[in-house]
Amino acid sequence: MPEPSRPARAHTRRTVLKSTAVTAAGTAFLPAVARAEPTALSRGTIAPGESAEITLSVNGRDRVVAVEPRVTLLDALRERLGLTGTKKGCDRGECGACTVLVDGERVKSCLTLAVMRQGSDITTVEGLADGDRLHPVQEAFIRHDAFQCGACTSGQVMSAVACIREGHAGTEAEIREWMSGNLCRCACYQNIVAAVADAAREVRR
Amino acid sequence: MNDGLVGRPVMRVDGRAKVTGAARYPADDPVPGALHGFLVTSTVARGEVVGIDKSAALAHPGVVAVYTHADLPRLTVPTFPYIKGFIPLQGTAVHHAGQPVAIVLATTVEQAGEGANLVRIDYRAEPPTASIDDAPQPPHLPKPFRNRPNEIARGDAAAALAAAEVRLEARYSSPPRHHNPIEPHATTAQWDGDSVTVHETAQGVNLTRSVLSTAFGLPPDRIRVLAPFLGGGFGSKGPVWPHTILTVAAARLARRPVRLVLTRAQMFTLTGHRAEFRQHLRIGATRQGKLTALVETTTAQLSRTEESIFNESDSTSTLYDCPNVHIRQEGVPLDLASSSYMRSPETTAHFGLETALDELAWQVGVDPVELRRRNHTAVNQETGSPIRGKRLLDCYRIAAEAFGWSRRAPRPGATKDGDEYVGWGMATEAHTFAAAPATPPVTASVTIGADGRAVVRIATQDIGTGTYTVIGQIAADALGVPLDAVTAVIGDSALPYAGVSAGSATIASITGPVDRAARAARDAVVALAVADPRSPLVGVPAAEVVTAHGHLFHARDRERRDSYRAVVGRHGRPVETTGTLLNAPGHSWGAVFLEVRVHARLGSVRVTRVVTAHDLGRVMNRRTARGQVLGGVTWGIGHALMEHTAYDRSTARVVNPNLSTYLVPVCADTPAVESHFVDHQDPDSTALGARGFGETPITGVPAAIGNAVYHATGRRVRDLPITRDKLL
Ligand code: FES
Ligand code: FES
Numbered sequence: 001m002p003e004p005s006r007p008a009r010a011h012t013r014r015t016v017l018k019s020t021a022v023t024a025a026g027t028a029f030l031p032a033v034a035r036a037e038p039t040a041l042s043r044g045t046i047a048p049g050e051s052a053e054i055t056l057s058v059n060g061r062d063r064v065v066a067v068e069p070r071v072t073l074l075d076a077l078r079e080r081l082g083l084t085g086t087k088k089g090c091d092r093g094e095c096g097a098c099t100v101l102v103d104g105e106r107v108k109s110c111l112t113l114a115v116m117r118q119g120s121d122i123t124t125v126e127g128l129a130d131g132d133r134l135h136p137v138q139e140a141f142i143r144h145d146a147f148q149c150g151a152c153t154s155g156q157v158m159s160a161v162a163c164i165r166e167g168h169a170g171t172e173a174e175i176r177e178w179m180s181g182n183l184c185r186c187a188c189y190q191n192i193v194a195a196v197a198d199a200a201r202e203v204r205r
Numbered sequence: 206m207n208d209g210l211v212g213r214p215v216m217r218v219d220g221r222a223k224v225t226g227a228a229r230y231p232a233d234d235p236v237p238g239a240l241h242g243f244l245v246t247s248t249v250a251r252g253e254v255v256g257i258d259k260s261a262a263l264a265h266p267g268v269v270a271v272y273t274h275a276d277l278p279r280l281t282v283p284t285f286p287y288i289k290g291f292i293p294l295q296g297t298a299v300h301h302a303g304q305p306v307a308i309v310l311a312t313t314v315e316q317a318g319e320g321a322n323l324v325r326i327d328y329r330a331e332p333p334t335a336s337i338d339d340a341p342q343p344p345h346l347p348k349p350f351r352n353r354p355n356e357i358a359r360g361d362a363a364a365a366l367a368a369a370e371v372r373l374e375a376r377y378s379s380p381p382r383h384h385n386p387i388e389p390h391a392t393t394a395q396w397d398g399d400s401v402t403v404h405e406t407a408q409g410v411n412l413t414r415s416v417l418s419t420a421f422g423l424p425p426d427r428i429r430v431l432a433p434f435l436g437g438g439f440g441s442k443g444p445v446w447p448h449t450i451l452t453v454a455a456a457r458l459a460r461r462p463v464r465l466v467l468t469r470a471q472m473f474t475l476t477g478h479r480a481e482f483r484q485h486l487r488i489g490a491t492r493q494g495k496l497t498a499l500v501e502t503t504t505a506q507l508s509r510t511e512e513s514i515f516n517e518s519d520s521t522s523t524l525y526d527c528p529n530v531h532i533r534q535e536g537v538p539l540d541l542a543s544s545s546y547m548r549s550p551e552t553t554a555h556f557g558l559e560t561a562l563d564e565l566a567w568q569v570g571v572d573p574v575e576l577r578r579r580n581h582t583a584v585n586q587e588t589g590s591p592i593r594g595k596r597l598l599d600c601y602r603i604a605a606e607a608f609g610w611s612r613r614a615p616r617p618g619a620t621k622d623g624d625e626y627v628g629w630g631m632a633t634e635a636h637t638f639a640a641a642p643a644t645p646p647v648t649a650s651v652t653i654g655a656d657g658r659a660v661v662r663i664a665t666q667d668i669g670t671g672t673y674t675v676i677g678q679i680a681a682d683a684l685g686v687p688l689d690a691v692t693a694v695i696g697d698s699a700l701p702y703a704g705v706s707a708g709s710a711t712i713a714s715i716t717g718p719v720d721r722a723a724r725a726a727r728d729a730v731v732a733l734a735v736a737d738p739r740s741p742l743v744g745v746p747a748a749e750v751v752t753a754h755g756h757l758f759h760a761r762d763r764e765r766r767d768s769y770r771a772v773v774g775r776h777g778r779p780v781e782t783t784g785t786l787l788n789a790p791g792h793s794w795g796a797v798f799l800e801v802r803v804h805a806r807l808g809s810v811r812v813t814r815v816v817t818a819h820d821l822g823r824v825m826n827r828r829t830a831r832g833q834v835l836g837g838v839t840w841g842i843g844h845a846l847m848e849h850t851a852y853d854r855s856t857a858r859v860v861n862p863n864l865s866t867y868l869v870p871v872c873a874d875t876p877a878v879e880s881h882f883v884d885h886q887d888p889d890s891t892a893l894g895a896r897g898f899g900e901t902p903i904t905g906v907p908a909a910i911g912n913a914v915y916h917a918t919g920r921r922v923r924d925l926p927i928t929r930d931k932l933l
Contacts, residue, residue, distance in 0.1 A: 049267070068313075068315060075314055084229065084232075084233035085225065085227070089389070090469040090863065092863060097387050126225065126226045134225070142217070143216070148437075149669025150222075150228055150669065151230070151388040151669075153224060176872045176875075177872075180873045180874075181871075183864065185385055186437055186832070189839065189872040190835055190875065191835065193872065
């Protein structure tokens with residue numbers, strides 16, 4: 001968050017984002033909210049600073065969580081639901097560490113508000129494996145040593161699942177391009193590409 | 206040694222935890238009742254806080270407290286590894302933009318952030334200086350840092366330079382850069398009476414403990430620092446920074462646990478950086494390219510409160526055979542945050558040296574690899590003692606052959622492929638790895654339980670380099686048990702002492718203690734077995750017992766056998782041993798050869814092919830070692846082609862404190878890397894033949910890229926990064 005102490009109280013990016021969020025929640029509801037069951041949010045105005053109870057479907061389970069309208073999906077997952085596998089690297093859509101699947105598509109969870117995602121199916125890295133059986137992407141990441149510190153890994157894995165599903169894992173060059181929204185400062189890129197290519201073959205089988 | 210796990214490309218033992226999100230990093234551990242902290246940071250770079258209005262922040266729902274210098278108790282400013290010279294919130298002085306001036310505590314992270322927005326600070330501001338070019342005073346020679354002098358002189362460099370057959374003089378520069386690990390710095394502090402537990406993104410749990418001990422005047426045993434996993438550090442989490450101290454102080458005042466996570470923007474002023482750097486190099490040589498004199502003056506940005514220099518000239522001083530050397534590492538204090546170590550601190554000065562050698566090679570008409578061979582040394586240039594394990598010449602040979610160097614076009618600008626000029630370049634890589642301090646000695650403990658499993662305890666860290674895995678390999682080999690029978694417990698200052706995971710010192714410093722503790726445990730269990738009438742091995746001389754796969758055998762009669770599990774089980778209590786071993790500092794070396802393609806009209810540079818060969822002594826784990834090569838090459842690409850932090854020269858504020866304008870390499874920027882290792886036992890190693898290595902593979906890459914750009918285009922770029930404007 002840039003310059004929290006700016007004396008002139010200029011709107012920072014975050015305050016703009018937040019007031020937009022409050023307005024959106026309080027007046028014109030976003031489509032995802034409107035589709036959902038009536039909630040405190042959809043029934044009336046939420047004053048700034050107040051929370052509403054919403055239901056998020058995460059990893060196949062409905063989870064009730066009280067959030068202010070300004071709470072991002074990322075912070076709802078990490079701070080309210082204890083799903084800390086999803087990481088916060090930048091909180092502004094630049095690193096990809098927070099990537100989750102929303103209705104099967106990869107989404108940077110720091111750039112979407114929790115209240116906008118009622119009624120969606122959210123999958124985090126904790127929900128990818130089938131019991132003890134790892135997802136082929138997870139297996140391939142281990143096999144190819146596609147991580148070091150692991151800070152980007154949840155996001156890389158989720159992004160890779162979507163990348164394969166989108167049909168963007170055909171060639172190495174294509175993988176490099178379509179996985180470039182996920183930064184890896186340890187720079188395991190070559191191994192990530194190999195893992196995604198390998199998992200793509202397995203998933204297609 | 207049974208399975209010979211050491212040296213094998215064993216898969217990471219923490220892989221499953223990392224790909225499932227189960228690995229808990231310091232900001233992940235749930236701490237019930239914790240408040241969220243958020244720093245208010247200075248918008249001016251130099252001056253004073255003259256007024257603070259907390260009222261709007263305190264009125265914001267959820268905000269519990271706003272602390273400023275008026276609220277915090279006076280703390281003691283620690284020295285290294287606290288490299289800042291002052292603690293914020295101890296007075297009104299402002300030394301750099303982004304300096305903390307208040308800390309807000311609130312129930313949720315959103316409330317804390319908004320509360321910080323609402324704190325009103327008034328300043329008396331003075332005009333700051335943000336660039337070496339604008340410094341009002343000339344550079345000076347700072348006092349030695351950690352006993353390392355900033356002036357090194359051997360022989361008579363001035364006379365040798367004057368008498369040299371060939372002379373070369375050039376100036377190189379490098380902008381400020383930031384580490385940017387993906388995991389932001391985070392501290393969670395929980396007091397219990399006069400003791401505190403700190404979940405910390407620390408490359409050295411014991412470093413954090415020692416800094417907090419000084420700052421708060423607390424005995425170290427009242428402080429426990431936990432960092433079981435670390436989301437990358439690259440040097441930025443080695444030193445301890447103000448937010449850690451402030452969070453611990455705030456938690457004490459609030460009588461509540463506090464968690465504080467820096468924002469990405471705050472990481473650009475609060476966690477160190479690679480300082481802006483200038484290098485003036487003069488070289489004397491024979492017509493055959495043999496070095497006779499090296500005269501180097503470097504200038505690094507300092508801060509007003511801290512004089513440490515981190516862009517060391519180790520390579521100029523030690524890498525090549527040269528009898529006459531004069532190095533001065535100077536600095537200029539600016540109104541910026543203090544700089545610090547960043548992955549391979551020698552990279553900045555190494556770029557100038559390895560570029561200059563390429564320039565010299567063209568000047569005297571000698572192949573750059575041959576020029577380096579002619580200047581190779583197997584003698585420590587600083588001490589005169591022989592270096593027994595150096596295999597750098599092998600690195601040149603292996604990498605040059607694999608790359609196809611002999612087919613290099615003989616003159617610059619000679620190869621074009623479509624719209625792109627193609628060029629090849631090479632450079633030597635070299636890195637000094639550190640020794641852990643002698644006191645307290647690095648110590649590991651090994652405990653064998655009645656289940657036959659071994660637990661290794663040591664207060665080291667895994668910053669992504671594979672420490673958990675390599676500890677497992679070492680202990681499993683020493684004990685003669687399978688890898689999955691060993692559990693490593695690390696990242697906790699309450700464990701037996703170890704040092705910081707920085708300076709490529711982790712494996713170099715912990716291997717010996719872990720190996721010794723495990724061998725002692727093995728010997729203890731063997732002793733129990735041969736003395737135990739219930740053991741099939743009773744009465745066998747201990748020297749004739751071998752261990753493998755969790756079993757103990759009579760060496761000549763394999764039918765007589767027992768197992769760890771059975772022996773310790775009968776013993777009725779765990780067997781615990783410790784081991785210590787001091788390690789010495791040293792060097793690892795390598796060679797990097799690469800190809801670049803430079804677009805004729807756009808000036809864009811792509812690195813398209815990289816071959817490396819490294820001498821790190823024994824390769825403990827080829828997979829994790831290769832990971833360091835991939836990381837290093839990519840960091841070198843970032844260093845050479847894109848990374849730079851821009852300061853506004855009138856306000857001394859960072860203009861690009863984010864990952865969309867501070868560019869780091871992405872997947873599409875990185876080529877395939879072919880990595881080779883000269884795998885051998887270093888006779889002087891205290892680490893089973895291995896040496897510290899992790900930071901070696903960046904050092905030569907920027908110069909190799911610049912040298913390849915010259916080969917492609919005939920254009921010599923001496924000021925990094927090599928951006929398009931410099932090539933068009
Ligand atoms: S945390 Fe969401 S993209 Fe970086
Ligand atoms: S594994 Fe460390 S950032 Fe990707």
